[in-house]
Amino acid sequence: MNIAILTIGDELLNGDLTDTNTTAIARTLLEHSLPVHEASTVGDNEEDIVAALQRLASTHDVVITTGGLGPTDDDRTTRAAARAFERPLSLNDKALTQIRAHFSSRQREMHPRNEKQALLPGRSTVIANPDGTAPGFHLQSKRADLYFLPGVPPEMLAMLDEYVIPSLLKRFPNPPARGQRVMSVFGLSEPEVEARINGSNLPDGVELAFNVDFPMVQVKLRARGENVQKLLDRAELSVQKALGDHVVGIDSDTLAGTTARILSTAGLTISLAESCTGGLIAKLLTDQPGSSAFLERSIVTYANSAKVNCLHVARKILDHHGAVSAECATAMAKGVHATAHTDISLAVTGIAGPGGGTVDKPVGTVYLAMTSPWQERVERFNFSGNRDQVRLRTACTALDWLRRLAMSRLSGEEQER
Amino acid sequence: MNIAILTIGDELLNGDLTDTNTTAIARTLLEHSLPVHEASTVGDNEEDIVAALQRLASTHDVVITTGGLGPTDDDRTTRAAARAFERPLSLNDKALTQIRAHFSSRQREMHPRNEKQALLPGRSTVIANPDGTAPGFHLQSKRADLYFLPGVPPEMLAMLDEYVIPSLLKRFPNPPARGQRVMSVFGLSEPEVEARINGSNLPDGVELAFNVDFPMVQVKLRARGENVQKLLDRAELSVQKALGDHVVGIDSDTLAGTTARILSTAGLTISLAESCTGGLIAKLLTDQPGSSAFLERSIVTYANSAKVNCLHVARKILDHHGAVSAECATAMAKGVHATAHTDISLAVTGIAGPGGGTVDKPVGTVYLAMTSPWQERVERFNFSGNRDQVRLRTACTALDWLRRLAMSRLSGEEQER
Numbered sequence: 001m002n003i004a005i006l007t008i009g010d011e012l013l014n015g016d017l018t019d020t021n022t023t024a025i026a027r028t029l030l031e032h033s034l035p036v037h038e039a040s041t042v043g044d045n046e047e048d049i050v051a052a053l054q055r056l057a058s059t060h061d062v063v064i065t066t067g068g069l070g071p072t073d074d075d076r077t078t079r080a081a082a083r084a085f086e087r088p089l090s091l092n093d094k095a096l097t098q099i100r101a102h103f104s105s106r107q108r109e110m111h112p113r114n115e116k117q118a119l120l121p122g123r124s125t126v127i128a129n130p131d132g133t134a135p136g137f138h139l140q141s142k143r144a145d146l147y148f149l150p151g152v153p154p155e156m157l158a159m160l161d162e163y164v165i166p167s168l169l170k171r172f173p174n175p176p177a178r179g180q181r182v183m184s185v186f187g188l189s190e191p192e193v194e195a196r197i198n199g200s201n202l203p204d205g206v207e208l209a210f211n212v213d214f215p216m217v218q219v220k221l222r223a224r225g226e227n228v229q230k231l232l233d234r235a236e237l238s239v240q241k242a243l244g245d246h247v248v249g250i251d252s253d254t255l256a257g258t259t260a261r262i263l264s265t266a267g268l269t270i271s272l273a274e275s276c277t278g279g280l281i282a283k284l285l286t287d288q289p290g291s292s293a294f295l296e297r298s299i300v301t302y303a304n305s306a307k308v309n310c311l312h313v314a315r316k317i318l319d320h321h322g323a324v325s326a327e328c329a330t331a332m333a334k335g336v337h338a339t340a341h342t343d344i345s346l347a348v349t350g351i352a353g354p355g356g357g358t359v360d361k362p363v364g365t366v367y368l369a370m371t372s373p374w375q376e377r378v379e380r381f382n383f384s385g386n387r388d389q390v391r392l393r394t395a396c397t398a399l400d401w402l403r404r405l406a407m408s409r410l411s412g413e414e415q416e417r
Numbered sequence: 418m419n420i421a422i423l424t425i426g427d428e429l430l431n432g433d434l435t436d437t438n439t440t441a442i443a444r445t446l447l448e449h450s451l452p453v454h455e456a457s458t459v460g461d462n463e464e465d466i467v468a469a470l471q472r473l474a475s476t477h478d479v480v481i482t483t484g485g486l487g488p489t490d491d492d493r494t495t496r497a498a499a500r501a502f503e504r505p506l507s508l509n510d511k512a513l514t515q516i517r518a519h520f521s522s523r524q525r526e527m528h529p530r531n532e533k534q535a536l537l538p539g540r541s542t543v544i545a546n547p548d549g550t551a552p553g554f555h556l557q558s559k560r561a562d563l564y565f566l567p568g569v570p571p572e573m574l575a576m577l578d579e580y581v582i583p584s585l586l587k588r589f590p591n592p593p594a595r596g597q598r599v600m601s602v603f604g605l606s607e608p609e610v611e612a613r614i615n616g617s618n619l620p621d622g623v624e625l626a627f628n629v630d631f632p633m634v635q636v637k638l639r640a641r642g643e644n645v646q647k648l649l650d651r652a653e654l655s656v657q658k659a660l661g662d663h664v665v666g667i668d669s670d671t672l673a674g675t676t677a678r679i680l681s682t683a684g685l686t687i688s689l690a691e692s693c694t695g696g697l698i699a700k701l702l703t704d705q706p707g708s709s710a711f712l713e714r715s716i717v718t719y720a721n722s723a724k725v726n727c728l729h730v731a732r733k734i735l736d737h738h739g740a741v742s743a744e745c746a747t748a749m750a751k752g753v754h755a756t757a758h759t760d761i762s763l764a765v766t767g768i769a770g771p772g773g774g775t776v777d778k779p780v781g782t783v784y785l786a787m788t789s790p791w792q793e794r795v796e797r798f799n800f801s802g803n804r805d806q807v808r809l810r811t812a813c814t815a816l817d818w819l820r821r822l823a824m825s826r827l828s829g830e831e832q833e834r
Contacts, residue, residue, distance in 0.1 A: 011628045013453045015444020016599060016635060020435050022458065027432020036430045038465070039458040041439065044626070048455070072611055074626045111608050152629065154803070182433060191528045194489055209461070209491045211428045212569065218433065272717075278703025279696030282717045286695025289771055289804060297723035299716055300689075300699045306714035309756060310727070339726060354706055386571070387706060 001172050002060040005039040006052055008067035008077050012041045021066045033175040049080035057144040067151035069134040071113040085141050087121035094126045095135040102133050127163045131155045179228035181236050183219040184249040186400055193217045200242040206235040215393045256284040259403040263294040266406045271340035272298035273332040273347035280395045296342045311335030324349050326378045329369035337371050344372040352390045366394045370401050418589050419477040422456040423469055425484035425494050429458045438483045450592040466497035474561040484568035486551040488530040502558050504538035511543045512552040519550050544580045548572045596645035598653050600636040601666040603817055610634045617659040623652040632810045676820040677705040683823045688757035689715035690749040690764035697812045713759045728752030741766050741778055743795045746786035754788050761789040769807045783811045787818050
């Protein structure tokens with residue numbers, strides 16, 4: 001069963017917008033063991049859309065398109081579909097009713113331009129859009145089922161879940177099981193990860209692939225056929241043995257999500273003092289619902305006055321050692337610890353760049369300090385990369401410190417019992 | 418001149434990674450008036466890569482590929498290129514020298530696996546990789562110039578700039594001028610923006626397109642031929658008149674970048690008190706180099722204890738009105754203002770979801786408060802969407818408040834002169 005994705009829109013080809021729909025569709029399909037074979041992108045040009053639709057529909061069983069169903073003149077997908085498969089457009093009553101209902105339920109006026117979105121190709125089925133104005137449609141060519149969805153990601157995903165997946169599973173009721181397990185790794189390079197894993201015993205039938213999602217390395221385990229999940233479980237265990245605590249998450253777990261979960265489970269509270277990361281560590285932790293269980297505060301002391309004022313860092317530390325120093329990081333961590341009364345406090349100070357570097361402390365020089373009843377820790381790092389990379393790597397290192405400390409508290413408590 | 422992009426990698430088709438390379442390449446090419454016609458994505462499968470290369474090379478003048486040049490077994494691009502155009506692989510001395518130099522300059526060991534990356538197809542030219550291990554290569558088929566680049570974005574972009582663009586401009590020395598101007602708009606819906614613009618007078622030869630990049634609306638102006646920049650300048654002026662202060666940035670300007678720039682220009686300092694945004698506002702502002710000129714601190718008071726402790730919000734405000742209230746937002750803003758001594762202080766408190774909503778204050782209820790010598794402002798918002806969308810829309814609204822206040826200070830000062 002060959003599935004193709006076609007994303008439509010000039011903004012995808014002129015650098016304005018990144019195609020996140022292909023990723024989201026592919027992820028969802030793979031959860032149902034439906035693999036994507038190919039993805040293409042064309043602009044809002046009727047000829048190009050027609051050509052792509054005809055090519056993909058002749059070489060694939062399923063084509064899922066996104067984009068070009070909007071109310072403005074540059075939305076051309078529906079007309080292209082009608083031309084590609086010779087199905088004249090006509091006003092679809094069901095579609096028009098849905099569009100009208102969408103507006104009235106939000107007590108808003110329907111703009112006359114929205115009526116265009118109810119003109120659909122003949123012999124196509126409306127796909128309801130629960131969150132937006134553009135209904136989608138499902139059309140069958142000689143070989144292929146084609147599903148036309150809007151480009152707006154939350155709308156597209158809702159329609160994928162509610163109509164397209166059930167429709168696909170009706171056509172392909174027992175897709176040969178495929179499974180994938182993704183393991184996120186922090187603190188090792190890609191060749192280091194591969195080398196450590198190749199020493200371990202992966203079960204037969206499990207394929208391995210690697211990916212860098214800065215600053216993580218992702219290990220992808222893939223298997224097919226009978227007992228897919230069992231195979232993947234065994235492979236996961238082998239890789240876990242090979243990589244130890246460097247594994248920070250499985251599948252959609254992120255380093256931040258894992259850290260949040262372990263902090264909550266361990267019942268630990270934390271406070272942060274951020275300089276060069278400018279709020280990024282707190283932002284990553286508060287991306288997780290329920291972070292209020294452990295995050296009490298983050299003091300973003302971007303100016304030295306804030307370090308002195310909020311965190312009581314002694315002026316002479318700034319004068320003698322500078323804001324980017326082990327002494328300052330330690331003073332910041334102790335400063336927030338003294339007022340927040342959390343279990344753990346962590347501080348970061350550094351030079352994210354592009355400016356601000358010196359010979360002794362080049363761009364990428366970062367100090368982390370962490371204080372708790374169980375350990376004091378301060379360390380200097382020399383991170384490479386641009387401003388965003390230095391900030392992100394710093395934030396991830398901080399999360400990793402918190403994660404490891406929380407893990408050791410959890411296992412320590414277990415040992416005490 | 419027809420240009421196609423081919424991104425290669427299983428992680429692009431199974432939901433693991435979003436293709437940002439197509440966007441980045443397309444943006445760079447368009448800056449040189451080189452338009453991208455089509456983009457495709459295939460997995461790390463030799464047959465699929467061979468088929469895609471042959472198809473695109475027969476229908477396009479230029480094919481730029483990314484991915485699959487790494488040192489691990491799942492990297493198949495080079496072998497596929499050799500097969501597609503019948504150029505047997507051989508060890509390329511120049512490539513091997515470059516790989517060795519990359520490792521020695523970083524005082525690191527070259528892994529034997531890295532040698533694979535010096536095996537290139539016959540009659541191809543090495544493309545130096547200044548930042549990574551995988552050299553690229555340039556191969557000519559009957560019709561097309563094909564450029565094979567690594568998938569790692571910063572490496573790929575450096576090689577695009579240093580080798581590919583000059584090579585393309587040598588082949589197409591006078592591309593018919595094309596230009597684009599992107600105007601980011603905040604505070605109006607897409608149909609509202611289109612309706613307001615359609616009343617204005619765009620010059621002939623300028624095309625219009627719209628895009629939603631949540632929570633902004635992007636207006637794209639495109640023109641070709643003689644005097645492209647002048648046409649776009651006139652069109653930009655028309656749209657600016659139609660949309661007024663809702664325009665927050667031109668081309669790659671972001672709302673955060675524009676806000677940072679105007680605050681710096683106006684010589685204003687700011688401090689923040691963030692609850693539901695959890696550091697996101699500070700993070701967006703500190704993404705901009707030079708933000709230390711205006712951002713003194715952000716106090717992320719995620720717990721109520723932090724609101725009382727750091728910002729001196731009176732307990733009885735929390736007891737009577739709750740943490741999500743106009744009274745609490747105002748107290749937070751005044752609290753940080755009293756200690757930070759910045760010109761402006763802004764506070765946000767709200768319910769980002771998914772939990773925490775009530776009948777009176779559902780998920781999406783957010784209060785913003787801003788205090789300065791010139792105005793006091795507090796407002797309640799009812800934002801729709803998921804947790805990420807509520808947080809992002811809140812942060813953008815806060816940035817917009819700061820932007821508008823700074824703009825009025827700048828124009829007020831001009832009037833006083």
